[in-house]
């Protein structure tokens with residue numbers, strides 16, 4: 634069984650990714666770190682806690698992480714919407730502030746913060762751990778800045794973030810990397826084995842409304858909640874970024890399911906990927922060196938350019954209905 638740490642800004646697609654991970658016999662989720670992203674840290678942490686309580690999985694520890702990106706909010710003009718503070722993002726409909734689940738009653742975040750827990754866990758782990766960050770990379774970057782040697786205990790980092798062909802937060806940048814580009818740069822250059830699951834892949838793995846109906850009909854707690862979230866995402870996407878054919882991406886779940894079956898992604902190639910944090914129009918943009926123009930740079934990741942929608946939906950359905 635592969636031991637993983639999830640790093641989330643829960644959000645509907647993070648929630649579906651968490652459900653897939655904790656219901657997969659192939660994975661053991663040793664902890665979940667939360668970060669500012671889709672919403673402020675109090676929202677993303679509460680959403681994570683309420684999801685685990687809803688599923689009866691209170692034994693999985695949650696570590697509250699960074700409440701702001703590393704430095705990108707310092708110039709006021711650069712990140713006007715981060716942290717989210719009441720002014721709706723354009724993507725509001727996709728997540729809402731809170732997941733539509735009962736508020737957490739008993740489950741609390743652990744006393745130790747996410748960054749300290751990364752350091753403690755990765756300096757003492759007897760076996761290497763896989764990290765799956767599906768929000769801004771702030772927590773892991775901060776931990777790497779304090780104790781760079783933790784990289785020796787990382788098996789692989791599978792990141793949902795970045796984009797080659799187009800952004801979603803801006804024309805140039807994907808949301809997670811846009812939020813904290815400096816953190817993305819630190820993680821990408823840390824020397825660990827890295828796989829990037831970008832928008833290019835997640836947009837090829839959209840889930841349809843009719844498939845959400847099938848998932849709902851399977852009747853597990855995870856299926857019912859996930860089907861609701863997928864439908865919410867389809868409604869949200871249809872207003873701000875229509876995908877056509879009554880469907881929407883469930884980005885973060887693709888990164889988790891890639892751990893179980895690499896076949897859900899396609900055209901995965903070794904690549905040098907950089908990130909712009911210059912503060913201009915392309916701030917947060919991932920720069921993917923497809924033609925090896927940086928001839929002196931070795932690849933720093935495997936980059937998934939596409940996905941297999943049918944395989945993804947099949948595996949998603951299987952994992953959500955597992956219990």
Ligand code: RIB
Pocket residue numbers: 642644646647670671767768769793801807808809884885
């Ligand atoms: O760009 C998609 C990513 O941004 C997903 O992880 C979503 O949850 C948001 O964090």
Ligand code: CA
Pocket residue numbers: 641642643644646647670671767768885
């Ligand atoms: Ca996310």
